[in-house]
Amino acid sequence: MSSPTPSMPAPEPTPAAESTSVATAATATAGTATATADATEAVVARGVERVFAGAKGAEVTALTGIELAVHDGEFVSLIGPSGCGKSTLLRLIADLDEPTAGEIRVFGKTAKQARIDQSYGIAFQQAGLLPWRSVAANIELPLQLHGADAATRRSRVAELLELVGLADFAKHYPDQLSGGMQQRVAIARSLAEQPRLLLMDEPFGALDEMTRERMQTELLRIRAETGAAVVFVTHSIPEAVYLSDRVVVMSPRPGRITDEIDVRLGDAADRGEDLREDAAFFAGVTAVREALHGPETAPAAGAARGVDVR
Amino acid sequence: MTSAAPERVETTPPPAADPTIAMPGLAASAAPRRRAAGDGPLARFAKLVLPPVALFIVLVLLAELVVVAAGIPPFVLASPSAILDQLVQYAPQVLAATLATGLNALIGLVIGAVIGVLLAIAASVGRPVDGMLAPVVAAVAVVPIVALAPVFYTMFGSTSEVARILIASIAAFVPVFLNTLRGLRQVRPVHRDLMKSYAATPSQLTRLVTIPSALPHFFTGLRIASSLAVISALVAEYFGGPRQGLGSAITTAAASSAYARAWAFVIGAILLGLVFFVLTSLIERIASRHR
Ligand SMILES: Nc1ncnc2c1ncn2[C@@H]1O[C@H](COP(=O)(O)OP(=O)(O)OP(=O)(O)O)[C@@H](O)[C@H]1O
Ligand SMILES: [Mg+2]
Numbered sequence: 001m002s003s004p005t006p007s008m009p010a011p012e013p014t015p016a017a018e019s020t021s022v023a024t025a026a027t028a029t030a031g032t033a034t035a036t037a038d039a040t041e042a043v044v045a046r047g048v049e050r051v052f053a054g055a056k057g058a059e060v061t062a063l064t065g066i067e068l069a070v071h072d073g074e075f076v077s078l079i080g081p082s083g084c085g086k087s088t089l090l091r092l093i094a095d096l097d098e099p100t101a102g103e104i105r106v107f108g109k110t111a112k113q114a115r116i117d118q119s120y121g122i123a124f125q126q127a128g129l130l131p132w133r134s135v136a137a138n139i140e141l142p143l144q145l146h147g148a149d150a151a152t153r154r155s156r157v158a159e160l161l162e163l164v165g166l167a168d169f170a171k172h173y174p175d176q177l178s179g180g181m182q183q184r185v186a187i188a189r190s191l192a193e194q195p196r197l198l199l200m201d202e203p204f205g206a207l208d209e210m211t212r213e214r215m216q217t218e219l220l221r222i223r224a225e226t227g228a229a230v231v232f233v234t235h236s237i238p239e240a241v242y243l244s245d246r247v248v249v250m251s252p253r254p255g256r257i258t259d260e261i262d263v264r265l266g267d268a269a270d271r272g273e274d275l276r277e278d279a280a281f282f283a284g285v286t287a288v289r290e291a292l293h294g295p296e297t298a299p300a301a302g303a304a305r306g307v308d309v310r
Numbered sequence: 311m312t313s314a315a316p317e318r319v320e321t322t323p324p325p326a327a328d329p330t331i332a333m334p335g336l337a338a339s340a341a342p343r344r345r346a347a348g349d350g351p352l353a354r355f356a357k358l359v360l361p362p363v364a365l366f367i368v369l370v371l372l373a374e375l376v377v378v379a380a381g382i383p384p385f386v387l388a389s390p391s392a393i394l395d396q397l398v399q400y401a402p403q404v405l406a407a408t409l410a411t412g413l414n415a416l417i418g419l420v421i422g423a424v425i426g427v428l429l430a431i432a433a434s435v436g437r438p439v440d441g442m443l444a445p446v447v448a449a450v451a452v453v454p455i456v457a458l459a460p461v462f463y464t465m466f467g468s469t470s471e472v473a474r475i476l477i478a479s480i481a482a483f484v485p486v487f488l489n490t491l492r493g494l495r496q497v498r499p500v501h502r503d504l505m506k507s508y509a510a511t512p513s514q515l516t517r518l519v520t521i522p523s524a525l526p527h528f529f530t531g532l533r534i535a536s537s538l539a540v541i542s543a544l545v546a547e548y549f550g551g552p553r554q555g556l557g558s559a560i561t562t563a564a565a566s567s568a569y570a571r572a573w574a575f576v577i578g579a580i581l582l583g584l585v586f587f588v589l590t591s592l593i594e595r596i597a598s599r600h601r
Contacts, residue, residue: 096503116509128500131600132522141518145508173600 418478
């Protein structure tokens with residue numbers, strides 16, 4: 001990432017109205033964002049609803065009443081049980097699907113315009129590599145589509161391969177890589193055009209614990225370097241807490257946001273491995289757990305070491 | 311990922327350019343085969359080719375033994391040595407007949423494949439086209455096309471090869487159409503989403519995703535079609551037309567009680583079918599290397 005990246009300052013503190021602290025986790029008040037403020041936000045969702053038409057007129061409300069603002073340069077995780085609409089929300093932001101009600105703005109533009117302007121990079125839950133293209137050609141795809149010249153493409157691909165630790169695999173094909181390596185190629189591809197917004201749907205789901213932790217640290221570093229805003233879907237509480245400035249907790253049937261928890265553990269750049277052992281980290285894990293399950297069922301903060309640290 | 315982290319335990323796959331992918335196991339799936347360590351390409355080739363060849367030789371010797379020992383008359387079962395004898399003696403004729411039939415099959419295969427691909431594209435683009443084509447193709451698929459040979463001979467005249475080429479192309483068309491259409495429809499949703507997220511134009515989507523996704527399916531169709539084209543072109547000759555192909559030669563030889571000669575032409579037919587099959591299987595394998 002040595003080429004001119006949009007060098008952003010460290011994310012600004014979140015306005016108090018938008019989220020709550022670890023100590024006083026409470027439902028966020030939303031709808032305060034104004035039209036003028038939209039332009040400075042990476043993502044704004046207002047009253048977003050997505051209803052899928054099911055079989056025989058049955059309807060599935062995948063999302064309802066979604067109010068969400070992701071600030072420029074902010075790292076926000078979406079967490080919640082399976083089927084609560086995390087992927088759906090991400091697809092709406094990416095304009096791969098349209099809301100049945102409400103509005104989504106990305107950098108002040110409509111989601112569609114933002115997609116056409118290539119304002120975001122996306123990494124899907126399945127790596128989604130093109131199997132007939134080599135690793136290098138896969139990473140190069142967005143650059144090729146948008147008419148970058150060969151020399152630029154080559155140097156950028158080399159940089160990205162280095163970044164995800166696959167420099168020796170440029171000429172390999174996806175079917176010759178492990179699942180985790182494929183996932184890293186997909187992440188490299190999503191970074192190819194240095195987007196100011198990264199959308200990631202459980203990108204580390206297929207990784208073993210060691211690679212996963214290394215990729216998490218790496219993602220924080222990339223994010224600190226580029227200053228990109230990140231919307232990150234995950235099932236893992238520790239992962240969400242470790243990575244995020246803010247954790248958005250969702251619940252299913254109908255899919256909605258039930259809580260937002262501020263877990264700013266420190267500047268992304270100096271979040272080291274030892275942070276995973278930190279008391280603040282466990283406090284964050286407990287807070288998210290309580291938000292997910294309700295305080296009665298959650299263990300006390302002291303017993304947090306026993307939680308689902310998968 | 312560049313830090314001094316311990317070396318990860320991912321397996322290092324073999325290099326991408328593998329010159330030995332081609333030959334063995336052409337028939338079966340295109341699934342990537344793991345190479346046993348320390349097994350050279352030559353050894354692998356021998357391991358795959360030698361057993362069937364050995365079996366073939368044993369069977370031929372057995373047949374020879376049975377025919378000679380039991381005194382089976384040649385019109386029941388010609389002895390392998392007699393067939394070989396005829397094959398050598400009539401080599402130019404067998405070759406000429408093989409080329410004649412092979413040319414019909416090849417032209418028919420090309421025409422059938424081109425039409426199959428074009429109609430598959432049309433059907434994949436428009437649902438109404440698909441609705442129109444599906445029943446027609448289903449009808450074509452269930453009719454034994456060679457049964458139409460006498461009709462076509464009267465339509466195009468008995469001195470013309472057109473009837474045979476037509477039959478071969480109709481036979482080849484069906485599998486190419488069906489497989490290509492399936493391939494065109496099998497663009498993975500995640501790839502579609504990916505291209506949409508890049509705001510790719512429809513032509514970029516077609517060129518970079520749809521066609522590469524469909525190619526292996528097309529070649530599978532072509533492999534199936536190649537055998538059908540040879541069989542159809544040959545069997546069509548049984549119903550009349552010019553007397554220069556393998557089918558004509560087989561009927562002529564059999565009619566004059568030259569059974570060993572008939573078998574010699576049958577061997578020509580087997581070799582012709584094998585050539586078509588091996589070539590198309592090879593292309594199919596190469597096209598579906600990385601799936
Ligand atoms: N294309 C679709 N058609 C119909 N229903 C859909 C569609 N996509 C999603 N749904 C429904 O919307 C709900 C939310 O799905 P979504 O994929 O967003 O969940 P998720 O939170 O990402 O779950 P997971 O964590 O398992 O990935 C589910 O009930 C699902 O059945
Ligand atoms: Mg999902």
